[in-house]
Amino acid sequence: MTAEALADKFNAKGRKWPRRAVCPVHQRQGQRYPSLTLAIYADEDRSRLWCPAGCKADDILAAVGLTWKDTIYVQRERLAPEEYKAQRRKQELRAAKESLERQLGLVIMLRATEKGKQAYWAAAEKRIRHELFCVRWELEREKVEEEIMQLWDWKQAAINHGRKARTA
Numbered sequence: 001m002t003a004e005a006l007a008d009k010f011n012a013k014g015r016k017w018p019r020r021a022v023c024p025v026h027q028r029q030g031q032r033y034p035s036l037t038l039a040i041y042a043d044e045d046r047s048r049l050w051c052p053a054g055c056k057a058d059d060i061l062a063a064v065g066l067t068w069k070d071t072i073y074v075q076r077e078r079l080a081p082e083e084y085k086a087q088r089r090k091q092e093l094r095a096a097k098e099s100l101e102r103q104l105g106l107v108i109m110l111r112a113t114e115k116g117k118q119a120y121w122a123a124a125e126k127r128i129r130h131e132l133f134c135v136r137w138e139l140e141r142e143k144v145e146e147e148i149m150q151l152w153d154w155k156q157a158a159i160n161h162g163r164k165a166r167t168a
């Protein structure tokens with residue numbers, strides 16, 4: 001069960017961790033000595049109980065009908081390391097794509113307005129387009145492939161059109 005549910009079993013109060021509760025082994029309900037209350041910690045993948053009076057976690061759990069197994073979480077949202085890595089990579093790529101698209105828009109605008117530096121901005125645009133292609137190739141390959149196929153079709157259509165125009 002979650003640390004939250006475990007804390008509820010002990011009628012713990014408050015929202016901060018560690019939650020404080022009356023220790024069912026050495027204290028009686030209603031008896032509250034703040035320095036002697038049970039502390040319930042929400043560790044990374046399990047709850048941890050600590051009693052300042054030295055009661056054993058197993059005894060504390062048994063007092064409310066639980067065992068150590070109830071301190072383990074089953075977190076559905078928890079990802080396997082490879083999944084986590086892949087997700088992080090995707091986030092990085094998405095951020096890179098956004099940044100490159102912004103840069104591209106700026107450079108295209110500068111190329112159009114700064115007449116004296118057109119070659120410079122044209123080179124910058126080429127570099128950004130290349131980087132953007134690489135990022136998108138990893139992030140959304142299917143979409144990029146579709147775009148390439150479309151370009152290919154248009155190019156073929158243009159070539160065919162040219163041939164027809166010449167032979168006509």
Ligand SMILES: [Zn+2]
Pocket residue numbers: 023024025026027038051052053054055
């Ligand atoms: Zn205790």
